[in-house]
Structures are given as structure tokens and as C-alpha cells.
Amino acid sequence: MSEQTMYDMEMRHMPDIGGHFGRFGGKYAAETLMGPLAELEAAFHASWEDESFQAERLRLLQQYVGRPTPLYHAEHLSRAIGGAQIILKREDLTHTGAHKINNTIGQGLLAQRMGKKRVIAETGAGQHGVATATVAAMFDMQCDVYMGREDMRRQAPNVFRMELLGARVIPVDCGSGTLKDALNEALRDWVASCETTFYIIGTVAGPHPYPLMVRQYHAVIGQEARAQFLEQFGRLPDVAMACVGGGSNAMGLLHPLRDDNIRLVAVEAAGYGLETGQHAASMLAGRPGILHGNLTYLLENSEGQINGTHSISAGLDYPGVGPELAAMYDAGRLELDSATDDQALQAFKRLAHTEGILPALESSHALAAAMRMASTMTPDQMILVNLSGRGDKDLDTVMKVFGKGEKA
């Protein structure tokens, strides 16, 4: 396929010129940022059509990130469940251990191209922070990462990793000390520093062009998976599933499958249970609102104040969702499911024991839903699950639940 056709294909589902996906998305940003956002948008589009930029991006994805990541048929798990076949897209095998690096490579290169000497990022699970610190180290840029105090506690190894990579991790105490508060702080930093600083947003949210840009950088997940599926199984999956925090791993997997006859399912974090109100299921339990630069589904009270969320997994503990997912959901192209903390933990354990893979707690949500669905399906059907990251960062959390000593 020529570069140009690829460009067309990938860009087909563009937002409108203002970054809207239907009624969602947009550019709800402070005036100070409107200039920098326009500059970013122009730079992104120019770079996307620049063959040498794309070649360098693809080279790094291959030689540095370790792409393509394999597609692994979890036969032992599937057999244990006794229903549909579960196929895993192994983003856990990427450098730094989660899909997040696909995006930071892209934005990192773009920051280089734009001559920025400093990058900032928000992070929840710490994977995006690590992935940002990683490219900052590689491209010799200064790096500050905002992270909620509570998230720093539950994802301590990732804090260490960022520091060892030379980044500064700035604790965020306001709010609930989780991802949304880190995003607020990062935006505050950027408003003041946008001349010299590139803000590497970690998911398909934020003001335009971020949702588009991050989707494009992650689309490699679904593009690879699609081709690998055809090659390994001679067909496409019946269902494709991914967990949703902001939605980057979901968009990465699902967007390239959008025109196929495949059920697309996004799995939200049900925390202690949807009925408890303590969860992070923005689409299932939220309503449209405006936060962090875009209009999308939000968890908020009747006054529009953003609710505190809860999920055992820091990467899903966010009250919003990427606007394109909201649009796909509204358009009926996306199904929703959810998994509670407990269900995610059980899925973690099940995958560990049957396949020898420790998934990230985020990804465990997708797995939990996939297992449930698989059990209602037949063995000739196939569910593709995005294993968005590995569970090494979650060891403390999981051991605390299962108890050291007790066999997990």
C-alpha cells in the first residue's frame, strides 16, 4: 500500500476541522493554549505526511519498542473456560511494559521536530509517565511527570522507574490524588510553559488534536492484530475487546477494526460495583460534559462537579473517556461492558495460572469481560483482547489482596 493510501485509510475517520467526533471532542481549552494547540495540529499533520518522520517512527517502534507484538492464542485459558477462543494482543511485551509507549514515541518525535526541549506528562498507572520519561531520556529532553499522590503509592515501582530515567515526578495532592488531578496540574504547567514545553498527553483525550493524534499513534496495535489474525487464523475475530481508562488502548485496537464485521467492546472499570457509585465507568454511568479540553461522557454530579472515581487499577481511575469512543458508543458501533475490582483480580489470577502471564490490572478488566463473554460462546468463535500492559507494576496491590504466602 502506498504511503498516501495508508494515510487516507488511517485518517478516514477524521474528526471535523474543530476536532469534533459528532457532538463530542472539540477544543475546550483556555485561550492561552489555543495558539499552541493550533501549532501542534499543524505540526502533527505535516509530520504525518512526512515519509522520513514516519520511517523513523516505524523504525523506533520496531527496533526500540519491539513491534510487532505477538498475537497469542491463550489456549489453556480458553480450554479452562470452555467457550470461545481468547486471543491476546501482547502489548505487555513492548518496551516499558504497556501500549503507552506507541504514543510517546510518536509525540516524542513530534516534540523533537518542533524543537521543544522539555516534555511534561500526567500519569495514573505510571505507564504513560514511564513511557514519557523513556522517550525524554532517549531524545535528551527535560521531563516532568505529574502523578497523584495516591497513584504514586499504588504504583511505586513506576515512580522509581521514572526517577531512574532522569525524570522528575511531581506529586499532586489536590483532589483525590489520582489521574484527573494530575491532568489538571499538567495543564496548569503547560499553560505557563507552552512556548518551550511539549505536553505529551497519555490517552485519546484532551483538546483536539490530541484524541486524533494519540489514536493514530496507537492504531498500529489494531493494524498489526488484524493482519496477524488473518495470517494465523485465516479469518478475523468475532469480538474485539479492550479496557477503557481514557481509551487509548481501546482506540488503538478497535479503530482499525471499525469497518470490519466485528463486535467492538469497551470494558469500563466497575470498581466496587456500578450500583455502589464507586467506580470509573464514565460511559455506562455518566453523561456528556466538558472536561480536560473535550466534550465527552463524564462521571459528575447533577451540578457538573466531577465525581471522585474508584478503581483498583490506577490507569482506569478516570472520570472521563476519549471523545471518539463516546461518539462510537452513541453511534451504536461500540458495545460496553464492565468489570469490578474483584472480577479484574480474578481474571489476573486466572491468566497467571493458566497461561503464565501477569497482566496489568487495567488489562485484567478486559480479560474479565472477555472470559465472561467467552463462556457464553462456542469454541469456534474468537475474542481478541488487548493485553494492554503487564502486571509488574501491580504486584504490590495484588499481593496485598491475595496475601503473601497464601497461594494466589
Place this chain on the structure above:
Amino acid sequence: MSEQTMYDMEMRHMPDIGGHFGRFGGKYAAETLMGPLAELEAAFHASWEDESFQAERLRLLQQYVGRPTPLYHAEHLSRAIGGAQIILKREDLTHTGAHKINNTIGQGLLAQRMGKKRVIAETGAGQHGVATATVAAMFDMQCDVYMGREDMRRQAPNVFRMELLGARVIPVDCGSGTLKDALNEALRDWVASCETTFYIIGTVAGPHPYPLMVRQYHAVIGQEARAQFLEQFGRLPDVAMACVGGGSNAMGLLHPLRDDNIRLVAVEAAGYGLETGQHAASMLAGRPGILHGNLTYLLENSEGQINGTHSISAGLDYPGVGPELAAMYDAGRLELDSATDDQALQAFKRLAHTEGILPALESSHALAAAMRMASTMTPDQMILVNLSGRGDKDLDTVMKVFGKGEKA
């Protein structure tokens, strides 16, 4: 290349029928184990010539382990050093995070084929233990891992990982509580359980056929690297380097390069410095002796009592070395170098800051030596370094040294 030619090529440098590489190697085992070892040897050779076994092994290496691992030109590091180019073989990107899994996939499949329902392993850094627990989970085998008490302390995340994978980690208190003591305990277990239990040794040591078998399972590293080097650079490297604990990552990389005009360098752990006697440099500072089933270079006192060793990296903290490496060294085909704890830590930091990669402390030893050598070479020369594992397991150790807060 046909299967048969490949077999010939790979097996060319066979030990003799008794497992000797020159004067090294052999089968110095208790009589109880001689039967099981013969059975293992026969099964290994039969499986190696069995196309379906090999196909399954290669499939798992690809779809489960994530092979081929990339070859990455560390340009930023090389530029910073200003000498030869440093090229990294990215074993850190494999499933579970170190080369060790190449071997446990092989031995795990072999255990399956032999109908064993239980596997045991010794582990130092915990990477081999995790890799063993991983395949045990996948193949539904019971798994007990012996690990020195001191190593459990310094590689705590890996203890968690093994437990979460359903393995039992058995602390070893005798001796110095490190790798050699774990190996002793595993051998004791195996002597009593060999009818039902497969002992998955984690390095190219132990009685024949282990050194051969483990080398064959890891040879994929060097085979891939050789082909990738030719493809990416149109030539072969001038030097290939790997750290040496037992020697599995070194043999894996270097063996397939043995007939090329490439300097092969093994890097031993110099601990607090060779002159202090507190190190683990068996070839540089040891002499031939017999331990753990083979004759090889050992660190021992004049009476033949094995010395306590010291290395900051648990995976190198072993008083012996694989017999084939000993033979290559004796034959002049292998050069030796070493790196102290401090040098390894500096190399860790340097790679983190220039390339955004956190290497295992084991691999950091190879890096330290490579950086030193590179600085004496010219930019048109190339050093291939086996980045045998990632540093996530070492975060605690490294943070303790560099101090949290202080910029690493």
C-alpha cells in the same frame, strides 16, 4: 536451510559423548541421578530431531515469548561515548523480562513430552524462577523454586511474581543464601524426586546434557542477532559481549558467532573489585574444579571449598561458570573482561539516561565493559551487547544506591 542442516550446524560444536568440552564439563553426579540424566539426554536428542516439537518450540518463542527480539542501535549512548557503535540485542523485551525464558520454554516442552507433572528450579535473580513458574503455569505443572534467602530479599518483586504464577518459592538458608545454595537444594530435591520431577536448570551448567541443552535453547539469541546484524548493518559486529553468571546468555549470543571473525567477550562480575576477593569472577580469578555436576572454573580456596562470592547482581553471584565457556576460554576463543558493582551501576544509569532503557544489573556488567571498550575504538566499529534482561527487578537495589529523590 533444511531442518537437518540446521541441526548439523547447531550441533557442530558438540561436547563428547560424556558431555565433555575439552577437559571441562562431564557428568559429575550422584549415582541416583545418572539414570534420569541418561533418560533426559535421550529425550532431548529425540525431541531436537522431532520437527513437530521444534515447530511448537519456535511457535511459542514467537507468539508467547515475543521473538525475534529487536536489535537496537544505541545511537545516543554511542554518541555520548564517542567511540564504537553499541548495538543491543533486546532480550529485555521477552516475556518475563530476561533471556531465561528461551530455555524454560524448551525444557518445559521437554518435561511435557517426558510426562513429568512437576518441575523444580533454582534461581538467583529470580528471572529463571519466574520463567520456570511461567511455563509451569502454562503447561499446568506443579512448580517449586529454590531461592537463597538473601536473593529473595534483593529480588523481592520476582518472588511475588513466582507466587502469583502459582509456584512455591522455597527459601534456602544454608550457605550464603545465594544461587549456589539454591542449586544445591534443587539437586537434593531432584535426587529424591527424579521419577516424577523435571529439574529445569537455569544456565549452561550442571551435569551433561544440561550445558548442551541450555545452549541450544538459547542459541536463538545469537542466530537472530547475526541475521539481524547483517540485515540492518550489512556486516557483522567487531565484538560481541555478554555478562556471565552461569553463562547462558553468553553462550546463547556467542555460540552462533563462534565461527565468525568476531571477538567474543565474556564479562564477569568483579563485585567490590577483583583485588578484594569479593567478586564472582570464576574464570578471571578461579581455577578448575568440580561443582554441580561439571568440571569448570570455580572460585574456591586451596582446599577445594567453594568460596562465598559477591556481586550486586544476584544473577551473577555464582562461583562457577558453564563448562563450554571454560573450554572456549582455554582454547583462546573467548576474551574475558569484568565490571565492578559500581561500574555496573554507572552503566545502568548511563543507559537509562541516554537511551531510556533500564537494564538488568546483570546486563549492566556487559554494558559497562562495552562502554569502556567502545571508548578505545573508532565510530565505524561495532560492539554487539546482549541486553539479557530488564532492570525492573533491580529497582529496589538501584534506588537504595542512588537514593530516592537524588536524581539517579
Place this chain on the structure above:
Amino acid sequence: MSLDRLKNCFERCKSEQRAALVGYLTAGDPNPAASEKLLHVLAGHADILEIGMPFSDPMADGPTIQAASERSLEAGTKMHDVFHLCMTVRKARPEAGIVLMGYANIAYAMGYRQFADQAALAGADGVLIVDIPPEESGDLDAALLAHALHSIRLVAPTSSAARRELAAKTASGFIYYVSLTGITGAEMGSVADIRTQVESLHSQSGLPICVGFGIKTPEQAAAVAAFADGVVIGSHFVSCIADHAGDEPAMLAALDKTCAAMRKAMGNGGSV
């Protein structure tokens, strides 16, 4: 006198040869009752009041105003309290300019129409939503227009010529020039730069230009007042509340004193 109170405010100030004092407080901070008294104090000095609508995620604000939002929400402030406070001030000061300031989601959650209805009912003159740029402002503007409420626009140092044009074209009431790239409460930029910007804006638009963000001292206020139509003081006034937490009389006294000092520095020390 026109029906446009904001216009009247600026004209009155102009006639007094001084810049308007635009004072900000967050509604409901530290609680609705105290807030009412504080707003009255502010209204005693300011020409135009900016009444902040508290929001859980005030991402354009610095720590001082973030804390004000937190205190207010903590005290249970709801939007009907905000409108009620607005109305109280309106009743006490029929001639004062009042602008409701806040974040998009508050207005969106209520529905832009209902929001505009309520704002108008409460006696507000205009609305400034920090995170709704002109590009996204269509629906809200339509709702505001129905009540002749002004849609205030921000212009920032990073705004291109085209964006200034856009602001000039779509704004009403006044243009709020952000005197620094950063959040509220940070350090003000250089007075010379600000002057250049304001002069250029004056040449593009007939609207009054107020300058805000980071003005903390009477000296800064005086310097800016020399060329701007209005000077916005926010964090500096809000600090009076945090500085005297728990002591309402002290809080009120401090605010009164601070406002007076600012007002005095900006020329014409008399009451409005």
C-alpha cells in the same frame, strides 16, 4: 445611560479618568453566608465584580483560587447559591458590573439555556467561561444573547493576530487580556509588553480592555491602570479569605483594606 451596565461602568470610570477595578471572588468561599458579606465588601470598592462559580477541576487556576473552589464546594455551595449571591449583590449595587466566571462543565451540565436564564435572572451582565474559546462558544453565545448577556473573551499573549481578530469580533462587554502565560496567581508579565499588547488590542476593537492574571500589588495595578480600561484582581483578594480562615471579621476587614489600597493605587481614591 445605556441599559448596558458594563458599558456604563467603563464610561463612568473613563469620565473619572481612571481604570475600572474588576474584583474577583469565588462564590460560596469560604461558605455561602460569609461569601455574601465578602462580596458586599468587594462591591464597595470594585466597579465590576467577577463572581467565580466554584468547580471541582479549576485547571486554569493557581493554588489560591483552586483552594477557594474547594472551600466553597466543601461548604456545600450549589449553583442556586451562586445565583442567589449574584442577585444579592445586584440588589445592593444596582449600577455595578457583574460577570459570572467559571468553567464550561458547570454551564453545560445545567444546559446553556437554563444557565443563561438563571444568570440573567440573578442580574449578571456577562459571562466568562475560561475553557470555552470562540470556536466552541456558539451555543452558549446564542443562549446569552437571548438575554443580552455579554460574552467576555480572553486574549492571551499566545493568541495570534487571527485569534485576536476573532476575539474582537465575537466578544462583547470587554476583552480580558491575560497578562501572563500561565495560571491565575502566577507572576505578572512585563508591564511594557502588556502595554504593547493592550494598545494593539485597542486598535483592533472598540471594546474596553481589562488586564488580569498575576496583578498583586498596588504598584502593578497602578502601572497597568495607566493604559488599560480595567484591572482585574483575583488571587490577591481571595488570599484575604485563606489568610484569615475561621475569623470572619478579620477576613472582611482584610478584604476591605486590600480593596481600598488597590482602588487608591489606581487613582481617584474616592468611593465609586
Place this chain on the structure above:
Amino acid sequence: MSLDRLKNCFERCKSEQRAALVGYLTAGDPNPAASEKLLHVLAGHADILEIGMPFSDPMADGPTIQAASERSLEAGTKMHDVFHLCMTVRKARPEAGIVLMGYANIAYAMGYRQFADQAALAGADGVLIVDIPPEESGDLDAALLAHALHSIRLVAPTSSAARRELAAKTASGFIYYVSLTGITGAEMGSVADIRTQVESLHSQSGLPICVGFGIKTPEQAAAVAAFADGVVIGSHFVSCIADHAGDEPAMLAALDKTCAAMRKAMGNGGSV
């Protein structure tokens, strides 16, 4: 009487219609001086003494004998102490069988020749190196042969027919049948199984067959003595040292009593 003391031992026992008691202690455990006394006690009951050479990594041994090695090395025992202890026993008991038992690296580090020289000088009759199977035994055997030292071989339940053959052909002195798959000190296997194995070995080799590993009670010893030429007791004797750590007289008395009980259980309660 032949010059072959081991042979004489077995013949003497045979004539007394009993199995030989083969007793193991680690040389230098808990320290060289006490070890000398303990070996003398053992020599008062055992027909054949196995003198263990302490090793840092005794991987075929269970916790009891591991601990013995550790105590011995901790006390500073060197190989010259081991040989010295051997010689002392030899002098006191000219007719006893003495076998040096241990791990390959000790002999290898010294050099097989020098090791054999020293063993012979110290009055040993044979050598049993746990981790040198017949396949690796060539150099050591040659060195031992030069001094007419026996090379004792192990046969295990896992040894194939071919391996038994190999042991039978290359062993001298006696064959040591390992009565369990496991390390020293574990639980003994079934007596019936052991009997079958020993009878089969008898049919393959003219050498005496001693049975060891895991024999802990006089009853077990008696049962094995009924068909084997010798019964090896190791961990059980070594425990006397650990059980009375720090109290040498008690240690000696316990060992004496334990040895006597074993000896008695194996028939012909008189002294050797």
C-alpha cells in the same frame, strides 16, 4: 588373612553370621579434637568406618550431614586434619575398615594423585566420592589403584541394569546400595524392595553389598542386616553430635549408646 582389610572385615562378619556395621561420621565435626574422640567411640562398634571429608556444598546430603560439614569447616578443619584423624583411627584399630567419603572437588583440588597418596598414608582402605560416577572415575581410579585403595561404587534404585553391570565391573571393596532415591537422612525405602535389589546385585557381583541412606532405627538395621553384607548408618550417628552440641561427654556417651544399640540389633551383641 589377606592384605585387603575390607575383605577381611566382611569375612570376619560373615564368619560371625552377621552383617558388617558401617558407621559414618564427618571428620572434624564438631571440631577436630572432639571428632577424634567420637571416631574412637565409633570405631569401638563399627566394622567399617566411613570418614566424611567436609565440603562446603554437600549436595547429596540431607540437613543433618550438611550441618556436620558446616560445623567441621567452621571449626577450621582442613584436609590434613582429615587425614590425621584417619591415621589416628587406623593406629587404634589396625583391623577396622576405613573408607574416606566425600565430594569430587576436594580430591580434585588436591590432585587425585596427591589425594590417593595421602589417603593411603593415613591408612584408608577405600574411597567413595559421591559425585564421581564410573564415567568420570578413570583418573581417580588410576591414582587409587597405585596404592591398592578401593574405589567404592554406589548403586541406586534408579540405576539401570547396564549401570549395575558397570558398577559391578568397576567397583572394588564393596558396593554401596542406596536404599532410597534421595539424600542422606531421608526416610528409608521398603525393605522388600531393598532385598530384591540386593539379591539381584549379589547375583551380578561377587562384592559385598552394603546398604545405606535412611537407616535410623535398630529395627530397620536388623531387617536390612538379614540380607545385606553391611549396613551403613550415617545421619543417625551424626545426630548424636548435634543433639548434644557443646556437651562433649554427653555427645560421646550418646554416640556410644546409639552405636551399641545398632550393633546389638544387627546380631551378635559382643564387641568386634
